[in-house]
């Protein structure tokens with residue numbers, strides 16, 4: 664992918680800790696201009712292996728009791744707000760947050776904690792954006808108000824259904840554009856990402872899931888961070904009170920509008 668950045672001058676073991684102020688600015692500019700930025704292989708392999716293992720346990724139980732909800736053989740699943748998913752490197756990743764705060768402000772909230780998984784046999788999704796435009800009746804391009812952080816739990820390859828994105832301005836398109844007719848005429852990219860990478864993208868950027876032709880599920884964690892006034896229809900995240908109180912101050916601030924004291928979903 665073109666907008667791949669590395670946390671230069673940061674030793675691998677501290678990769679998730681820091682970016683220089685200049686790197687934060689550059690990464691935020693990349694999202695503003697192109698709709699996304701990638702930091703490759705930030706989470707350590709061992710952590711990804713544990714997340715993947717636990718994910719599959721939760722996911723298999725989910726698949727056994729629900730129908731595909733994002734097209735054939737393709738599932739969106741809310742994550743249970745429990746370890747290892749709520750590790751600080753996932754919910755309040757310092758590298759991702761530095762860029763996210765630059766884009767949607769330090770007072771932002773995290774209001775979506777979920778995953779997207781195409782299974783073998785899945786097909787192309789329709790090209791779509793993940794959020795409504797604030798003023799679809801105008802041609803105004805507004806700054807970012809909501810961004811999604813994707814963390815692949817396996818390497819995304821040509822075979823296993825990588826996310827396809829339309830960078831270079833689709834996040835700034837006005838309302839009323841015929842996305843399905845226009846998208847095939849525009850440049851798109853497949854997000855071929857190593858497991859544990861961080862993909863930060865403007866929620867408005869056009870994208871779609873592609874067919875998984877491998878033998879295994881292709882899980883992608885998805886956390887949405889937005890300006891605190893944004894209203895969406897996502898169910899509030901259920902967070903037991905003791906879990907909430909055990910979080911860092913930063914994480915508590917991020918999840919402050921969620922269902923504190925509410926039930927954990929999809930736990931097994």
Ligand SMILES: O=C(O)CCC(=O)C(=O)O
Pocket residue numbers: 733739779780781788824825826870871872873883
């Ligand atoms: O394949 C993915 O990770 C994302 C799929 C997607 O965009 C969706 O289900 O809305």
